[in-house]
Every structure is written in C-alpha cells, then in structure tokens.
Amino acid sequence: xxxxxPVLLFFAATAPLTLDQVRADPNPEHRARAAVDYAAIAxxxxxxxxxxxxxxxxxxxxxxxxxxxxxxxxxxxxxxKTPSRQPTTFKSVELRSHEMLHRLADLRAxxxxxxxxxxxxxxxxVQEIHDAWFxxxxxxxx
Numbered sequence: 001x002x003x004x005x006p007v008l009l010f011f012a013a014t015a016p017l018t019l020d021q022v023r024a025d026p027n028p029e030h031r032a033r034a035a036v037d038y039a040a041i042a043x044x045x046x047x048x049x050x051x052x053x054x055x056x057x058x059x060x061x062x063x064x065x066x067x068x069x070x071x072x073x074x075x076x077x078x079x080x081k082t083p084s085r086q087p088t089t090f091k092s093v094e095l096r097s098h099e100m101l102h103r104l105a106d107l108r109a110x111x112x113x114x115x116x117x118x119x120x121x122x123x124x125x126v127q128e129i130h131d132a133w134f135x136x137x138x139x140x141x142x
Contacts, residue, residue, distance in 0.1 A: 019068055029089065032075035036093045039068035039126075043100050047107050055115065062122045069097070073129050083136025090133050097130035 022038050025031040046061035072093065083090040104126065108119045 019064060019071070022068065023071060028075040028079035029081065032072045032079065033093060035068045035072035035075060036096050039065045039072065040096055040100055042068060043103055043107075047103070050107060050111055050115075055118075058115075059118060062118065065100075066122050066125050069126050069129050073132070083133050084139060087137040090137055094130060094133040094137060097126060097133065101126055101130060 019035075019038060022031060022034045025034060042061050042065035046058050046065065049055075049057035049061055076090070076093075081089050083094075101123065104119060104123050108116050108123070111119070
C-alpha cells in the first residue's frame, strides 16, 4: 500500500486545478488533452452540484466544462493536427467527449424538469465538438 500512495500524490499534483493553469500550457496538444480532462472533472462537479441542489455551482461548473471543451478544440487547431491525418491523437479525446455526453444525458434525466434547459446549450456545444472530432477520424482521408 505504501507504494501506491506516492503514485497517487504524483497524479494529484499534476492534475490542473484551474482552467487558467490549463491555458498556460505552451504545448497546444498537451493543453487540448488537459482541457478535455478538466472538462470531464467539471462535468462531474456539475453532477455533484445538482445532487446538492446548488444551482449556482451547477451553472458555473457547466460553464467551466464548455469553456474547457472550447479550449481543447481551439488548442488542437493551434497544434496544426487534424483528426483525419492524426486519428490516434484525437481518438482518446473523442471517446472522453462521447462519455461526457452520456453523463450529461443521465444528469439531464435526473434533474428537476425546470432546470433541464440549463443543459441544452452545454450539451449542444459538447456534441458539436465531439461530432467534429468523430467525423474527422471516421471521414474520408484527405
């Protein structure tokens, strides 16, 4: 058990704490991957906020998730890599975004019907980014 603890501390120390820390990464590909990781964390935080009945925190976490996904998209564009030419680079983030969409759909189903419209915009934005990556990977090679 003592061997696992330092490994956990290492991963906890390297995880970005804020979106500004993710933005500060000079490598666009690393920044993109870290942004998707941050978006997944923000999505889970939104679930917890919903469970706690904290609508303000729910909205903030959803905004952080969308901002992180947009940062990921923009960072991949800045890297010059495209899903059609480097599909392995994009496959893991495409899968993470797909999982995020499922979690958002589950969250929407558990939410109070009056709050469900809060998810419409974030789901649409994540879906557009996911679809671009997916279609780039699966589409015709250029």
